[in-house]
Amino acid sequence: MKPKIADVAKVAGVSPTTVSRVLNNRGYIGEETRVKVHNAMKELNYYPNEVARSLFIRKTFLIGLIFPTTSNPFYGQLIFHIENIAAALGYKVLLCNSQGRQDKEKEYLEMLQRNQVDGIIAGAHNKGIEEYEKPNLPVVGIDRYLSSAIPVISSDNYDGGKQATQLLIRKGCIKIIHINGPISLETPANLRRKAYEDVMIKHNLTPITYEMETYGTDNSEIIKRLFDENPEVEGVFASDDIIASQVIKEAKSRNYNIPSKLKIIGYDGTETKKLMMPELSTIEQPISRIAEKAVELLIKQIDSEWDGAPLETKLPVKLIDSDTTKK
Amino acid sequence: MKPKIADVAKVAGVSPTTVSRVLNNRGYIGEETRVKVHNAMKELNYYPNEVARSLFIRKTFLIGLIFPTTSNPFYGQLIFHIENIAAALGYKVLLCNSQGRQDKEKEYLEMLQRNQVDGIIAGAHNKGIEEYEKPNLPVVGIDRYLSSAIPVISSDNYDGGKQATQLLIRKGCIKIIHINGPISLETPANLRRKAYEDVMIKHNLTPITYEMETYGTDNSEIIKRLFDENPEVEGVFASDDIIASQVIKEAKSRNYNIPSKLKIIGYDGTETKKLMMPELSTIEQPISRIAEKAVELLIKQIDSEWDGAPLETKLPVKLIDSDTTKK
DNA sequence: TTGTATGCGTTATCAG
């Protein structure tokens, strides 16, 4: 059986209270007793039981993470940073892959409450989860509007969309098409589309946006349709690098030369993307800064130090002008 | 304040014990009281406190996960599946990114013990962590020998290395070079190298292996050296797809035509790789099956149903013969 | 079928 405070106390010849005091460096303790207790702890290989501790202090130092899937390098990298920063601040993370499924997200939300997490960072969202409306718990959203009172962290999606579109225009593209996720999901990422449309119109060009199905669906049909309906396309701004990679694949199979005939730019710019497809131009999100801000804001809420603002934080993106947008 | 069993009991007009019984479906309970209790729970929006429950039953249904980083798509995908399967079996996961650092791994190991996790699945390992030697806790390793008593799950690394090497030979390569991680780290992945060497020797070819530094280091120098020292190289078997992508990049910058002049095959075959670099040939690991086996074996240990065998489980790989190994 | 008393391992309060 695992040793508990009482066992340590017995070995050290003191009371459980004293052991607890040594453990938490609380109140005054004699130097001798401190040494005795430390020795006893070492001898028994004692570890304090955080579950009992959590129960008493009513705080777990646990943060719940709800994201679609760690399989996607963007979320993988984001979660890596979140976990890291949280760990540095004494918090642990409970991981949930919602797979974009509303039922799963609801279940996880309940599970996290039962497990008394101190707060939640969520990047998954299927509209209409009323649980977020009455947040009896600190929550921070990443690229997702969860409810009117929940702060959101994201990259500067409008600026990103603007830079991407402007780059294609600057490189001489006229017929430029945008591919985005479902607009019904009201995410800040919709601003990428808005910026694309604004820039196109400003340049007297016609915006055409193809909309993808929700997460997890096979989108190759939509991309095929894009090429069938617009054989003369010169530029594609895909709302993430994975979609961009699918566009590249389809374009190659149709013998479009990239970048001379067709230029492509994506969005995200993960480390994995940089290694696996360095040739793809993209808008790089400041993933580690997003993670930092999210954790910072969540912990502020947990410590009741948050005054309700800012409700929206937009972090600057970085244009990566690589081979797929060469002139 | 969050409602507790006593509050529900008061509203329902019964004793706390009865509420607990309804909650756990234990013993006999009158239909009326059951309804009354359920109503009270709904009215108060009651969620049982799993922390208190865990303390009492001395079980948390928590699994600790220690891996280098979720940023890497292989670990990201593996963790995705592990979390999924665990969730289906009523277990939650606590995520730890050790970044290949021994000090971090030790800290995490202690943290997980303090938090009373029921078991640990670890894919990170820096030699010489004696904590694994006296496992007072169920542990399963993935692609890592942790200690003589800890079971390991991995892909069939030897067969994978064999298939990769044989493919290159079959496609006409003579001068074939292998790139692997540090051999000092005694992982089953070393079998990829062993298989490569065996196959090469069997075909009267000279095996040459370049060794990478440990995780996180910049390996581009090593790859440059490979090309400097072996300009006439015809085939490269990289021990993972990311290394393979770096080889491709360097080869392109030196104007090696792939696959006519140089053929390349990697290892892992994640979903991300399939999307981002479909042209790369690889040995695909059965990631979801590895996850399944690991969780299954861990829970068997937790339930004391494990008899100590098998100590090693090797799951079959799949050769993906794509563009980079075209003849 | 339901209620009372007790303890899971910890910390805070208050007394000594």
Place this chain on the structure above:
DNA sequence: CTGATAACGCATACAA
């Protein structure tokens, strides 16, 4: 400077 006692929220043995 140190110790006894109660409480965190829940589930079990035992009694009614």
